[in-house]
Amino acid sequence: MKLHTTAILLLFWLGIFTVHTVKGSASSEAMRKFKCVNLSTSRLNIQNLVRYERQQIPINAIMFITARGIRICVSPDQKWVQTAIKTIDEKRTAKHK
Template sequence: MKLYLAAILAICSLEHFTIIRGTFGSQTMPLNSCVDLHTSEINIKRIADYERQTIPVKAVIFITKNGVKVCVPYDLAWVKKNIHKLERSKARKQKRTTSRPKSMTS
């Protein structure tokens, strides 16, 4: 009888544990999220694009031309300068593609 009672208690405690674990496990983080931040400056010539992140930490994710993603603090001066340069570069590229005259084919 004691063994039977112990088995029932063990099953109940495992069931309770999976409910708690399921609650924590259901809170997923984004696939591309920063936890650790790189603080040394990255050469702008290596950066192709960037993404902003607010959760779990406020950061900027620089994407290099090789596709490597590097997380950096959003409030550093060199980060803001690089973002500004990337935005200007994107604006110039967009302006070039929209201002091209359409070729006239007869």
């Protein structure tokens, strides 16, 4: 009787662990990566930008991330965007020296 109960409990916990692991990895992967689907036409204040990410799919874009974690997608072809990228890169290299 003890063996039967132990086997049932083992299968139960194994099932719970499997469901939790699969659900956690699939949903967290989808939430981790943000994609630009449309672009802002507004010029942003470079002082508020702390990071950027380049994206080519589904559209060619630069995603700026502000100090508050807000993500804003813009066209990489604009001159101010190139200036902002250069400024962020310079700040990053200055911190690592």
